[in-house]
Amino acid sequence: MHADPALVRSVRGQVPAEEWAVRRDLAAAYRAVAMHGWDDLVFTHISARVPGPEHHFLINPYGMMFEEITASSLVKVDLAGRKVMESPFEINPAGFTIHGAVHEARADAKCVIHLHTVEGVAVSCQKAGLLALSQQSLFPLASLAYHDYEGVALNPEEKARLVRDLGDKQNLILRNHGLLACAETVADAFLFMYILQKACEVQVRAQAGGGELVPIAQPILDGIRAASKQVLRGAGGMIAWPGILRKLDRLDPCWKE
Numbered sequence: 001m002h003a004d005p006a007l008v009r010s011v012r013g014q015v016p017a018e019e020w021a022v023r024r025d026l027a028a029a030y031r032a033v034a035m036h037g038w039d040d041l042v043f044t045h046i047s048a049r050v051p052g053p054e055h056h057f058l059i060n061p062y063g064m065m066f067e068e069i070t071a072s073s074l075v076k077v078d079l080a081g082r083k084v085m086e087s088p089f090e091i092n093p094a095g096f097t098i099h100g101a102v103h104e105a106r107a108d109a110k111c112v113i114h115l116h117t118v119e120g121v122a123v124s125c126q127k128a129g130l131l132a133l134s135q136q137s138l139f140p141l142a143s144l145a146y147h148d149y150e151g152v153a154l155n156p157e158e159k160a161r162l163v164r165d166l167g168d169k170q171n172l173i174l175r176n177h178g179l180l181a182c183a184e185t186v187a188d189a190f191l192f193m194y195i196l197q198k199a200c201e202v203q204v205r206a207q208a209g210g211g212e213l214v215p216i217a218q219p220i221l222d223g224i225r226a227a228s229k230q231v232l233r234g235a236g237g238m239i240a241w242p243g244i245l246r247k248l249d250r251l252d253p254c255w256k257e
Helices: 017-035 094-106 120-123 137-141 159-167 186-208 218-222 223-230 240-249
Strands: 046-047 055-058 075-077 111-115 146-149 171-174 178-183
Touching: 017 046, 017 055, 017 111, 017 186, 017 240, 046 094, 046 186, 055 094, 055 178, 055 218, 094 111, 094 159, 094 178, 120 171, 120 178, 137 186, 137 218, 137 223, 146 159, 159 171, 178 186, 186 240, 218 223
Parallel strands: 146 171
Antiparallel strands: 046 055, 046 111, 055 075, 111 178, 171 178
16 A cells, blocks of 8 residues: 655645644654654554544554654544545554544543554563553553453454453553553643653663662552642643644654645
């Protein structure tokens, strides 16, 4: 499947301002994932719900690198992964199986990020999963679930089990597979994934050091929900998101076209 960025034409004049704003944020999330080196060629996805009563969503054209994604290149689909707006591009049906399941079950999950980072997959392969070893680990551990591996995500029957395992949590470790984060906004979902990924990086490096590991005490872990609200000052992902957008602009401002 060939997704040539040269085929992209601006859709800014064809969509409401609210959708355009989500398109820009979602394109920025793709670029930010690429900027941090978390992409896996073209094989993971970030999706976002389009504002309005329709259950429509935006996802990446299958075959386009994350560093090439723009607001106009994103494909609008329904919950079944069918295109609802003309686009020269197709999507990955296996990729939207996971995203569609979460979006359908969770009204608050307006953005879903799924990655295959080396450190995330490494932790997903460990029986104990994410350990309370670092300050970074405390935040995802406050809202973390696990889903057992069932093979490549093509089976519609897996959707119910994935949704059941995720429950009301913001972070999900897909065993033997990778990481997932969901949130009300693209900014929040990106921040959740950033911290989860950092926690996995620290854990893998700490384990590789070979020394005895010092776990964080349970009372600290129990109090992390209140502490996280204080650290983020009620702003959630927006405490970092404007700075991320400025950095993307310095690198290549075409993401927002």
